[in-house]
Amino acid sequence: MNRGQDLDSLIARAQGGDVRAFELLLAGHLSQVRRFARAFAGSDHDADDLAQEALLKVYKSIRLFKYQSAFSSWLYAVVRNAFLDFAKSRAGKERTKEDALDDQHGESAQGDPAADELIHREQEKQRLWRALRKVPVEYRSALVLFDLEGCTYDEVAAIENVPVGTVKSRLSRGRAALREILGESDDPAEGDENHAEAGTPGSTPSSHLPRRDS
Amino acid sequence: MSAQRDTERRPLGDRLRELRTDPPDDGFSLSLHKKLAEAGEPVEPSWWKRTLGPIFSQPRIAWPALGAATGLAVVAVLSFMRAPAPPPAPMPIAAVEFPATKVAMVRVNLSAEVAVASAQIRISLPQGLSFWADGQELAQGSFEWSQPLSAGANEIPVAVRGHKPGRYRMTVSAVIDGRPIEEEVLLEVVDG
Structure with a gap:
């Protein structure tokens, strides 16, 4: 049985209510979905709850999957919609108090440069996550899928159900918004990155796995 | 603050890619399994x-x-x-x-x-x-x-x-x- 047939079999079984088959379908995607959720949840603490709610929606609606796209594209499209709905429902409510975006430079207890660097890196990551959560939702998922997760333009376009040109536009605006939130000016080094692959035909998307940078 | 300036000089894409680390399971899979098991069958679409x-x-x-x-x-x-x-x-x-x-x-x-x-x-x-x-x-x-x-x-x-x-x-x-x-x-x- 080849890989495609394995996937088809798992999908059919999951559509029949086989939870184990559904979990096997998710196996290669859980970390990515959890990271994706982290960009939309009110806090790191809530991210896993949000991810699970989205995956429940995927399971409940799996009978709607009719091979209209690659399974992974459909999966992330449903998950993304769940995150957008959550973000909209939060928009009108008082936001959960989050940590301030200001740097929280701690001090290494022993003044160890290597430890300092590790602490700084970790703080930077937390700062980036908090900033990502403030990027307008219409640009945020493109940023996460492309820049963070390494999906191709075509994969992001399939997930977001828009043309590649719209994906590029969302990325450009999302990056600009993120830099503004971080309080950083435009980085000349980003110019090439923003226009990378412009005019380049999209690569053949993989059916089930996102692009991974080497 | 010099470490912060060094960070800002790195391309944003590189910094975002560094966020791509797999979180520990910490009971996530088990909790999800329970919710899926309690959810019943997938919904039959109209x-x-x-x-x-x-x-x-x-x-x-x-x-x-x-x-x-x-x-x-x-x-x-x-x-x-x-x-x-x-x-x-x-x-x-x-x-x-x-x-x-x-x-x-x-x-x-x-x-x-x-x-x-x-x-x-x-x-x-x-x-x-x-x-x-x-x-x-x-x-x-x-x-x-x-x-x-x-x-x-x-x-x-x-x-x-x-x-x-x-x-x-x-x-x-x-x-x-x-x-x-x-x-x-x-x-x-x-x-x-």
Whole structure:
């Protein structure tokens, strides 16, 4: 049985209510979905709850999957919609108090440069996550899928159900918004990155796995 | 602060990629498994979601496959009110024009003042028009199904293709609490 047939079999079984088959379908995607959720949840603490709610929606609606796209594209499209709905429902409510975006430079207890660097890196990551959560939702998922997760333009376009040109536009605006939130000016080094692959035909998307940078 | 300036000089993409680390499971899989087990079976989609959902949910893929026209808007509106009212005679609402080479997505809006537990809905096409789904023409000239209606708008997308130029009437009817309601949607197929 080849890989495609394995996937088809798992999908059919999951559509029949086989939870184990559904979990096997998710196996290669859980970390990515959890990271994706982290960009939309009110806090790191809530991210896993949000991810699970989205995956429940995927399971409940799996009978709607009719091979209209690659399974992974459909999966992330449903998950993304769940995150957008959550973000909209939060928009009108008082936001959960989050940590301030200001740097929280701690001090290494022993003044160890290597430890300092590790602490700084970790703080930077937390700062980036908090900033990502403030990027307008219409640009945020493109940023996460492309820049963070390494999906191709075509994969992001399939997930977001828009043309590649719209994906590029969302990325450009999302990056600009993120830099503004971080309080950083435009980085000349980003110019090439923003226009990378412009005019380049999209690569053949993989059916089930996102692009991974080497 | 020099470490911060060094960070800001690194391209944003590189910094975002560094966020791609796998979180520890910490009971996530077990918790998810419990929720899935308690969720019951996947939901059986309604007729129109089953037949037309793939088109409606993935128009970027479906439009090229169907050669669908763009710019078609909601046309038919069936209004249901609790107060008794004589059923209106069917009146064509508005002409929607699309070329014979394209598939039109007509969005039928069943507008209800109050929620309805179950409405029997029927959409019929005359000779010369066909329903379209999943990239192919459907043999049936009409579809009938039951579904609940929410208070407010209930939008049903219907993909239709005309075989030759002409004016056609699509009939949309609903039976709610035993009361029939019917409207006609005027569709005009043109050359092109």
